[in-house]
Amino acid sequence: MSATIHLTLKVWRQKNASSEGRWVLYEAKNISTDMSFLEMLDAVNERLVLKGEDPIAFDHDCREGICGMCSLVINGQAHGPQKAATTCQIYMRDFKDGATVTVEPFRARAFPVLKDLVVDRSAFDRVMAAGGYISVNTGSAVEANTILIPKDKAEAAMDAAACIGCGACVAACPNASAMLFVSAKISHFALLPQGLPERERRVLAMRKAMDAEGFGNCSNEAECEAVCPKEIKLNHIARLNREFLRASILKK
Amino acid sequence: MIEFARSSIGKKVLVALAGLFLCLFLVTHLAGNLFLLVGENAFNHYAEALEKNPLLIVAEFGLAALFLIHILVSLQVKYEDRRARPIGYLQQKSKGGSSWGSRTMIFSGLLLLVFLVVHIKTFKFGDAGEGLFRLVVTAFQNKFYVAFYVLAMSALGLHLSHGFQSAFQTLGVEHPGYTPWIKKAGCFFSALIAGGFALLPLWAYFNLGGH
Numbered sequence: 011m012s013a014t015i016h017l018t019l020k021v022w023r024q025k026n027a028s029s030e031g032r033w034v035l036y037e038a039k040n041i042s043t044d045m046s047f048l049e050m051l052d053a054v055n056e057r058l059v060l061k062g063e064d065p066i067a068f069d070h071d072c073r074e075g076i077c078g079m080c081s082l083v084i085n086g087q088a089h090g091p092q093k094a095a096t097t098c099q100i101y102m103r104d105f106k107d108g109a110t111v112t113v114e115p116f117r118a119r120a121f122p123v124l125k126d127l128v129v130d131r132s133a134f135d136r137v138m139a140a141g142g143y144i145s146v147n148t149g150s151a152v153e154a155n156t157i158l159i160p161k162d163k164a165e166a167a168m169d170a171a172a173c174i175g176c177g178a179c180v181a182a183c184p185n186a187s188a189m190l191f192v193s194a195k196i197s198h199f200a201l202l203p204q205g206l207p208e209r210e211r212r213v214l215a216m217r218k219a220m221d222a223e224g225f226g227n228c229s230n231e232a233e234c235e236a237v238c239p240k241e242i243k244l245n246h247i248a249r250l251n252r253e254f255l256r257a258s259i260l261k262k
Numbered sequence: 263m264i265e266f267a268r269s270s271i272g273k274k275v276l277v278a279l280a281g282l283f284l285c286l287f288l289v290t291h292l293a294g295n296l297f298l299l300v301g302e303n304a305f306n307h308y309a310e311a312l313e314k315n316p317l318l319i320v321a322e323f324g325l326a327a328l329f330l331i332h333i334l335v336s337l338q339v340k341y342e343d344r345r346a347r348p349i350g351y352l353q354q355k356s357k358g359g360s361s362w363g364s365r366t367m368i369f370s371g372l373l374l375l376v377f378l379v380v381h382i383k384t385f386k387f388g389d390a391g392e393g394l395f396r397l398v399v400t401a402f403q404n405k406f407y408v409a410f411y412v413l414a415m416s417a418l419g420l421h422l423s424h425g426f427q428s429a430f431q432t433l434g435v436e437h438p439g440y441t442p443w444i445k446k447a448g449c450f451f452s453a454l455i456a457g458g459f460a461l462l463p464l465w466a467y468f469n470l471g472g473h
């Protein structure tokens with residue numbers, strides 16, 4: 011059943027990275043409950059453009075929950091009210107007619123606001139560049155069964171590899187810690203034989219890069235797990251801790 | 263080693279290890295204090311035996327070191343956590359991960375710190391001329407002291423309701439088979455320790471009071 015609702019949006023507007031931001035109220039009238047949250051923002055933006063105003067900047071790309079580009083904290087929750095969903099997968103049927111909806115950017119020192127709701131998440135890229143890869147010679151692919159991987163290990167690694175790097179874990183963490191993201195990447199390699207040659211080097215380097223970006227520390231509150239659109243579990247953080255302890259002991 | 267102790271994970275490992283050793287201390291401390299319930303002679307006897315033991319001073323320095331590490335490193339960790347989000351949210355709503363205990367670690371911790379100072383001043387450096395039993399029971403005749411004590415022990419229960427299982431996660435001790443049991447043990451342990459310690463002032467106030 012589709013219906014139309016009217017909302018008041020309370021949106022963070024910030025001209026650029028160095029300017030001060032402020033809260034601005036917008037009326038979102040005649041919004042179909044079949045619209046996605048981002049389509050609703052599109053509709054609001056079209057009206058802003060017609061009035062000659064600057065549209066609200068927000069990140070998005072695939073709009074089907076796979077690229078990790080969309081962000082937003084909606085009514086205090088990263089990726090809005092649903093579990094296991096990205097902001098682009100949130101629909102307006104989750105909102106009550108007449109409600110005021112606050113829309114904020116992800117907040118962390120390591121994720122500075124670039125404009126309005128767009129934040130710079132390149133800190134994640136730098137952490138990945140520090141060790142989130144395996145070194146292989148290019149050329150023709152090796153025979154798939156040369157290295158055997160037990161099914162449970164492969165599945166656990168795939169669960170970790172489901173991370174799309176959206177940064178909601180950082181946004182929801184009371185400490186703005188990136189441990190869930192980094193742990194997903196560490197797990198994904200630590201569980202597979204291909205990840206083993208660089209095992210210690212990787213975790214030491216990625217931990218160092220993570221701290222250098224100014225993320226907070228993990229207090230095991232599990233808010234990250236609760237907002238993760240890909241349902242990455244807290245046990246990966248325990249594995250990261252384990253891998254880091256092991257590598258620190260073995261380090262020469 | 264220094265790099266480890268300065269890293270985000272290393273600092274948490276220090277807090278967790280010190281925290282778990284403090285949990286062990288709490289068990290022995292509570293066990294000893296239960297002699298209060300046995301009677302004046304038994305308790306004073308226990309206290310004297312402890313004080314005569316030359317190893318006590320070693321244990322006391324060890325304990326002080328554990329507290330110092332736990333408190334200083336956890337405060338540093340919390341300071342960094344604050345700095346990691348200079349501009350906060352207008353609105354923040356849990357999606358169900360955190361608990362009451364986990365959200366209030368710093369507050370329960372700071373209350374415990376205040377308690378610790380008062381506690382050491384009253385009982386360690388108090389006048390035990392008529393025996394430690396008298397000192398303790400007299401202190402527990404003051405209803406404000408008893409209320410403060412019980413409040414602090416509730417904070418301890420809250421602190422451990424998250425802290426106990428959190429420490430295992432920090433140390434990487436995690437397994438689908440036994441992690442649920444660690445969590446259950448944490449609830450049980452925190453309730454037992456907080457309840458046990460809170461029982462003593464209440465018992466002394468209501469049972470031994472001349473008020």
Ligand code: HEM
Pocket residue numbers: 227228229230274277278280281282284285288332333336337339340367368370371372374375378421422424425426428429430432433
């Ligand atoms: C007998 C007293 C205490 C015991 C048994 C205890 C135990 C613990 C344990 C087991 C943890 C969990 C560590 C982890 O998450 O890995 C913890 C965390 C913490 N403790 Fe204590 N604690 C005590 C006293 C204190 C005091 C006096 C403070 C004062 C500041 C304090 C502050 C903290 C903080 C802030 C954390 C959270 C650190 C974080 O996760 O970011 N604790 N405690």
Ligand code: FES
Pocket residue numbers: 069070071072073074075076077078079080096097098099
């Ligand atoms: S826009 Fe790609 S995940 Fe939301």
